[in-house]
Amino acid sequence: MRIFLLEDDELLFEIIEEFLLEKGYKLKACRDGLEAEEILLHQKFDLLLLDVQVPSLNGFELLKSLRALSDKTPAIFITALNSSKDLKYGFEIGGDDYIKKPFDLDELEARIENIKKHHHLSHxxxxxxxxxxxxxxxxxxxxxxxxxxxxxxxxxxxxxxxxxxxxxxxxxxxxxxxxxxxxxxxxxxxxxxxxxxxxxxxxxxxxxxxxxxxxxxxxx
CATH class of the missing domain: 1.10.10.10 (Winged helix-like DNA-binding domain superfamily/Winged helix DNA-binding domain)
Incomplete structure (x- = not known):
C-alpha cells in the first residue's frame, strides 16, 4: 500500500515516517503544499495523510484541488485545528477522516486500517x-x-x-x-x-x- 504524507513539523514528520515504514507501507513524503501538489498530479497513491497548516498551499486547499480533478484517493487530515467548523469543512471538501494533534500512533494506525477496510485497499x-x-x-x-x-x-x-x-x-x-x-x-x-x-x-x-x-x- 502506497501512502503519501504531507507534514511540515520535522519531529512529527520523522515519527510518522518511521512508524509507517516499520509497518511495511511504501511511503513518499514532503513538507510543502505546492511540492505535494506537483507530486500528486503525477503519481497515484492509495492513501493521503495531509497536514492542514503547511507552507505554500494548505492541506484543505490541496485536497480541494485534487477532488476538482476527480482524484478520489482516500485522505486523512492531520491537524491542530480543532473547531467544529474546521472539521465540517474538511469533510465537505472530500476528506475521509480527521485526526487531531496531538495523537497516539495507535490511533493513526486504527484510522488507516478503517480506510483500508472501507476502500478495499487490502483483504x-x-x-x-x-x-x-x-x-x-x-x-x-x-x-x-x-x-x-x-x-x-x-x-x-x-x-x-x-x-x-x-x-x-x-x-x-x-x-x-x-x-x-x-x-x-x-x-x-x-x-x-x-x-x-x-x-x-x-x-x-x-x-x-x-x-x-x-x-x-x-x-x-
Missing part, C-alpha cells in the same frame, strides 16, 4: 461474480473454474492499482511511476507482458488498451 476484493482478489496472498480466486491463481508481486501491484482506479484511463507513465516508484523502472514491453498475463487471468475485455495513452480497467 479480498470482489472483481466479478466469479473472481476475487486476495491482496495479502497475491491470489486470484476463480470460483466458476474452482481455480486459485498465484500472481507475482508486480502483477498483484498492477492489479491493485487498476482496482483502486476503476474505469479510469491510466497512462503508461502513471502505472510505471506508481508500481516501480522505488525501483528501477523496466521497459514498456515488460509492463505489457504483465498486463497480458492479467488479461489472460481476468478476461481480455477486463483491461482495455487505449492506443497511444495507456490502459483502463473495466468494471463491466
Amino acid at each position: 479480498s476484493i470482489e472483481i466479478s461474480q466469479s473472481l476475487s482478489f486476495e491482496c495479502n496472498q497475491c491470489v486470484l480466486y476463480d470460483r466458476e473454474k474452482q481455480l486459485k491463481i498465484a500472481l507475482t508481486q508486480k502483477e498483484s501491484a498492477i492489479l491493485l492499482f487498476f482496482l483502486s482506479h476503476p474505469n479510469q484511463i491510466l497512462s503508461i507513465q502513471e502505472i510505471m511511476n506508481n508500481i516501480w516508484a522505488y525501483d528501477y523502472a523496466p521497459s514498456e514491453s515488460t509492463l505489457r507482458s504483465y498486463i497480458k498475463n492479467l488479461r489472460r487471468y481476468l478476461g481480455f475485455e477486463r483491461i482495455s488498451n487505449i492506443k497511444g495513452v495507456g490502459y483502463r480497467f473495466n468494471t463491466i
Whole structure:
C-alpha cells in the first residue's frame, strides 16, 4: 500500500515516517503544499495523510484541488485545528477522516486500517461474480473454474492499482511511476507482458488498451 504524507513539523514528520515504514507501507513524503501538489498530479497513491497548516498551499486547499480533478484517493487530515467548523469543512471538501494533534500512533494506525477496510485497499476484493482478489496472498480466486491463481508481486501491484482506479484511463507513465516508484523502472514491453498475463487471468475485455495513452480497467 502506497501512502503519501504531507507534514511540515520535522519531529512529527520523522515519527510518522518511521512508524509507517516499520509497518511495511511504501511511503513518499514532503513538507510543502505546492511540492505535494506537483507530486500528486503525477503519481497515484492509495492513501493521503495531509497536514492542514503547511507552507505554500494548505492541506484543505490541496485536497480541494485534487477532488476538482476527480482524484478520489482516500485522505486523512492531520491537524491542530480543532473547531467544529474546521472539521465540517474538511469533510465537505472530500476528506475521509480527521485526526487531531496531538495523537497516539495507535490511533493513526486504527484510522488507516478503517480506510483500508472501507476502500478495499487490502483483504479480498470482489472483481466479478466469479473472481476475487486476495491482496495479502497475491491470489486470484476463480470460483466458476474452482481455480486459485498465484500472481507475482508486480502483477498483484498492477492489479491493485487498476482496482483502486476503476474505469479510469491510466497512462503508461502513471502505472510505471506508481508500481516501480522505488525501483528501477523496466521497459514498456515488460509492463505489457504483465498486463497480458492479467488479461489472460481476468478476461481480455477486463483491461482495455487505449492506443497511444495507456490502459483502463473495466468494471463491466
